[in-house]
Amino acid sequence: MEKYKVIALSVGGLNNKVYKTGDIVTEECFPKGTIKKLVEQNFLVETEVSKNAKIVEKNIKKDKK
Numbered sequence: 704m705e706k707y708k709v710i711a712l713s714v715g716g717l718n719n720k721v722y723k724t725g726d727i728v729t730e731e732c733f734p735k736g737t738i739k740k741l742v743e744q745n746f747l748v749e750t751e752v753s754k755n756a757k758i759v760e761k762n763i764k765k766d767k768k
Contacts, residue, residue: 704729707738707747714746 716732741747
């Protein structure tokens with residue numbers, strides 16, 4: 704699973720979740736097909752995550768209930 708770092712001040716994701724600069728996110732945090740556009744528009748950059756990095760991931764199963 705690819706990981707991306709938020710480089711914009713903030714980015715809105717699924718269920719009105721707001722991700723802030725420096726947050727590490729995955730494709731599951733956004734509507735399908737949105738990641739490519741966010742990278743192209745310089746809101747996110749692809750990154751390698753260290754074990755100590757702050758990771759923000761949504762629990763998709765919980766949100767679908």
